[in-house]
Amino acid sequence: MRKMKIAIFLTMLMILNLLISTGSMTTLVLAVSGPATEIIEFKRVPVDLAAQALKAGEIDYYIFGLRPAQAEALKGEPDIVLYYAPAGLVDVVLNPAPAPEGELNPLSIREVRLALNYLMDRDYVVNQIYKGFAAPMVTFLSSYDPDFITVYDIVARYDFKYDPVTAATIIDRAMSKAGATKVDGKWYYNNKLVTLNFIIRIEDERREIGDTFASALESLGFTVNRLYMAFGQAIPIIYGTNPAELQWHLYTEGWGKGALEKYDYSTINQMGAPWFGWMPGWQEAGYWQYENSTIDNIGKRIFMGNFTSKEERDNLYRTATEMIIQESIRIWAATRLEIHPARKEVAGLTEDLGTGLRAPFNPREVYIAGKDTVKVGHLWVHTEASAWNPIGGHDDVYSIDMWRAVYDPPLWRHPFSGMPIPFRWDYEVRTAGPVGALPVPEDAVMWNAVSDVWEPVGSGVTAKSKVTFDLSKYIGSKWHNGQPITWADILFAIYQAFEIAYDPEKSAVESSISAILSEQLKPFKGFRIVGNSLEVYLDYWHFSDDYIADYAVIPGGHYPWEILAAMDIVVFKDKAAMYSESAAESFGVPWLSVNLREHAALVNSALDRILFGDYEKVFTIRDKVYATSAELENRRSADHAWFDEKKHMVISDGPFYLNIFDAAAQYAQLKAFRDPTYPFAKGDWFYGKATPPTIVGLGIPTVIPGGAASIIIDVSGPTPLGVKYLIRDPTTGTIVDIGEAEALTATKFIIRLLPSFTEKLEPGLYELTVAAYSEQVAFVSTSKVYFDVFNILPLESAFKSIGAALSQEIASVSGKIDTLTQSLSGVSAQMGTLIAAIMIIAILAIINTIVMVLGILRKR
Numbered sequence: 001m002r003k004m005k006i007a008i009f010l011t012m013l014m015i016l017n018l019l020i021s022t023g024s025m026t027t028l029v030l031a032v033s034g035p036a037t038e039i040i041e042f043k044r045v046p047v048d049l050a051a052q053a054l055k056a057g058e059i060d061y062y063i064f065g066l067r068p069a070q071a072e073a074l075k076g077e078p079d080i081v082l083y084y085a086p087a088g089l090v091d092v093v094l095n096p097a098p099a100p101e102g103e104l105n106p107l108s109i110r111e112v113r114l115a116l117n118y119l120m121d122r123d124y125v126v127n128q129i130y131k132g133f134a135a136p137m138v139t140f141l142s143s144y145d146p147d148f149i150t151v152y153d154i155v156a157r158y159d160f161k162y163d164p165v166t167a168a169t170i171i172d173r174a175m176s177k178a179g180a181t182k183v184d185g186k187w188y189y190n191n192k193l194v195t196l197n198f199i200i201r202i203e204d205e206r207r208e209i210g211d212t213f214a215s216a217l218e219s220l221g222f223t224v225n226r227l228y229m230a231f232g233q234a235i236p237i238i239y240g241t242n243p244a245e246l247q248w249h250l251y252t253e254g255w256g257k258g259a260l261e262k263y264d265y266s267t268i269n270q271m272g273a274p275w276f277g278w279m280p281g282w283q284e285a286g287y288w289q290y291e292n293s294t295i296d297n298i299g300k301r302i303f304m305g306n307f308t309s310k311e312e313r314d315n316l317y318r319t320a321t322e323m324i325i326q327e328s329i330r331i332w333a334a335t336r337l338e339i340h341p342a343r344k345e346v347a348g349l350t351e352d353l354g355t356g357l358r359a360p361f362n363p364r365e366v367y368i369a370g371k372d373t374v375k376v377g378h379l380w381v382h383t384e385a386s387a388w389n390p391i392g393g394h395d396d397v398y399s400i401d402m403w404r405a406v407y408d409p410p411l412w413r414h415p416f417s418g419m420p421i422p423f424r425w426d427y428e429v430r431t432a433g434p435v436g437a438l439p440v441p442e443d444a445v446m447w448n449a450v451s452d453v454w455e456p457v458g459s460g461v462t463a464k465s466k467v468t469f470d471l472s473k474y475i476g477s478k479w480h481n482g483q484p485i486t487w488a489d490i491l492f493a494i495y496q497a498f499e500i501a502y503d504p505e506k507s508a509v510e511s512s513i514s515a516i517l518s519e520q521l522k523p524f525k526g527f528r529i530v531g532n533s534l535e536v537y538l539d540y541w542h543f544s545d546d547y548i549a550d551y552a553v554i555p556g557g558h559y560p561w562e563i564l565a566a567m568d569i570v571v572f573k574d575k576a577a578m579y580s581e582s583a584a585e586s587f588g589v590p591w592l593s594v595n596l597r598e599h600a601a602l603v604n605s606a607l608d609r610i611l612f613g614d615y616e617k618v619f620t621i622r623d624k625v626y627a628t629s630a631e632l633e634n635r636r637s638a639d640h641a642w643f644d645e646k647k648h649m650v651i652s653d654g655p656f657y658l659n660i661f662d663a664a665a666q667y668a669q670l671k672a673f674r675d676p677t678y679p680f681a682k683g684d685w686f687y688g689k690a691t692p693p694t695i696v697g698l699g700i701p702t703v704i705p706g707g708a709a710s711i712i713i714d715v716s717g718p719t720p721l722g723v724k725y726l727i728r729d730p731t732t733g734t735i736v737d738i739g740e741a742e743a744l745t746a747t748k749f750i751i752r753l754l755p756s757f758t759e760k761l762e763p764g765l766y767e768l769t770v771a772a773y774s775e776q777v778a779f780v781s782t783s784k785v786y787f788d789v790f791n792i793l794p795l796e797s798a799f800k801s802i803g804a805a806l807s808q809e810i811a812s813v814s815g816k817i818d819t820l821t822q823s824l825s826g827v828s829a830q831m832g833t834l835i836a837a838i839m840i841i842a843i844l845a846i847i848n849t850i851v852m853v854l855g856i857l858r859k860r
Helices: 004-022 024-030 048-053 068-074 110-119 122-129 148-157 165-176 206-219 231-240 294-304 310-327 361-367 397-406 487-502 504-509 511-520 546-549 561-573 579-586 597-607 612-619 630-648 793-823 825-859
Strands: 039-044 079-093 133-134 181-185 188-191 195-201 223-229 248-257 330-343 372-377 411-413 420-421 426-431 445-448 453-456 466-472 522-528 533-538 655-662 668-674 693-700 711-718 721-728 734-738 748-753 766-772 781-789
Touching: 004 223, 004 426, 039 397, 048 068, 048 330, 048 372, 068 079, 068 330, 079 206, 110 165, 110 206, 110 310, 110 330, 110 511, 122 206, 122 223, 122 330, 148 511, 148 734, 148 766, 165 181, 165 206, 165 561, 195 231, 206 223, 206 248, 206 372, 223 231, 223 711, 231 579, 294 310, 294 511, 361 397, 397 655, 411 546, 426 546, 445 487, 453 711, 466 546, 487 504, 487 511, 487 561, 487 612, 504 511, 504 561, 511 579, 561 630, 597 630, 630 655, 693 766, 693 781, 711 721, 711 766
Parallel strands: 039 372, 195 223, 195 248
Antiparallel strands: 039 668, 079 248, 079 330, 133 330, 181 188, 411 420, 426 466, 445 453, 445 522, 466 533, 522 533, 655 668, 693 711, 711 748, 721 734, 721 766, 766 781
8 A cells, every 4th residue: 555655656746747847837827817917007197108108117008099190209119019990989079959049059950060071171180180090980980890881882972071161051051041140250149149169178189170170160150169178077068967058069079999899789879879878968867858769760770689681780770870970960080090009028919900909808818928017008097077887887988998807798899800709608599580489488587677576477478589698607706805606696787777777766866877778678578597597588689699699688787786786775765976977967966986985985884774685586586595694794794894905896707806096196906816716817818910801902994985894802811801892973972883892712803894884984083992891800991093984085086087098098099909900910810919918008007097096095
């Protein structure tokens, strides 16, 4: 026995030595739960100081976009790497609320709003302000967006050029019709100047964009009150006041993309459909609301999968896009190519095609060899308009960029394709299609916000789709405070969403959130817990199963249930703070932000008022109870201890926890969450850099009316690839043809211009726009060129003259030949040869003349 123990010991030593010698020990050490680095620090760095901070090593990378001039200055720096992504959107949002009696808000007139598109000098914005690091926008999509392919011809048709004359003509007519008068070049209404309050942001290029647009407005007779503000001062006025108060008429909006989206359903609603809560009025009860029921109905169909095919979805998308352009509540300027700089030693970065270095993959994977801390610079770490709460907060880039390192979403978007992918929750989808039906099990349940119980759906209930979420990586793992995540946390998140949507009292308090949730939750038909899986039944269909799974995720959660319950007490019972900014303004209380000590103290205190008996029904489905009073006590103790140590109540489930938040110092520190139950480790979320589709060759022919012509396009990038094209007469703006190029090979495409098409073209230049796309990488590569339609009228005239001259020559030669034939009848054989030679000479003369004429016409 002793010899056997020694042999086993020696064998273990040999295995250990083998592991060390082959390097496997290093692999084992690195396979630890959590992110690639130990600490991430966020610091405020003004844009003008970002380059200096990078060079000095004060920060390792910067996630607010640099100005183009700053990026150019860094291009020669050997220690700096620049990353690019079309992540920033810029527009001027208009307040269309009617003015009080006796006054006039010109922006309440649709014709005036549409005309303002001709005052936005997009070429100047793109080329002079952004130095080419941008793309012009006439609606909420630019040429960088995947769905641009869906609406590219509509965008081309409304390709507003800077044209103040056209703008003035439309505006003069509309203002005069409304009863305004123009005196000495200024608009008056009831003998008062028509004045527009224009809030202009000062932190970035929007200052110059705003000033340029304001000057254009003034040139047309409007009096503009320019109000220069930073983020924290502007946001509460724009989104927290009743538009009818007309504290503002125009505002230089800026947006940071949240994720790359292959098939958009959110942005089109956010930027155009009132129901979604981001159009003036913001769906806050008591506010004046911009309304458009047609756009709402179409937007909801897109959002909720109420279509039967991709083609129908695309047609809905096109219709809504055109209506949104015509309404012109937002005057779009450009998609900004965000430039994010990083020191070269920073490793583990994924270049998300939609958000650049702001993608949630990067905090999880970023590291610097030999260091345990990565320092990230941002324009702000905290502002007066930033809020950390999971219900109505995190709608600014500053808080969300940190929050995405602190929580794990169930699903996210692939950084290259833009398609939904499993993140913390795996899933399987079963669907009966757009018109089919699946039976919903009788024991599936729905929360009734009136009777406050989980009710079985009963018999005869059907749904279009079923999503089974596998929560094996979630249930049983730990919250940041060390307490286990249980089904009680899932049930409470579902309960809370339905309560805010449909409970009469709660929906009245948080009306803007309720307005969206009450629509979003309509397709849900039932929930069922089976082992570690959550079955979700819903009347939602999409041609992509991944989008069905994405819709099935209930919004909210990511905090322990008792913290959410304590927040509800603060909001709905005490009304000491509100989830949304608009409700906070209406009730005159703070916008709840649990990263701040004062707000966290409210939640910490409310924890002691939670009685398990008050919530037991939330955790009871039939005879099974998914929580206990003892668990509540353990959680409450852990939460209090957390607050005592951290001075905040941000407790979540992601790879980092919020260790320090100092609003005054504009500083936050995130520390790695290394609990062994956390399911991910370094390398799980690294994607690197994509290879987007690129147009590498474009062969342009000269087109002859009535003749066939071909245009060859060579494309590189991940297959399968596709190319769409649009041909426009640049003098009239008329679109003469659109279509899909024919694939010759995987990377070579042809546009065939048939004689029946070319015969209709007038001579001159035509504009050809081609857009190449990939099914694997959601990035659109566009190119605009011109081709010439040949004017054959001078050629026809020249050919007629040549023909007449040749006819005379041939007649003369024929006469001489006849004479010679009669005189020399004995030498007929030789004469035949002579005739053939003369005919050859004549043909050569014709050819030579044609070549000369063609040469003359081309030189013209």
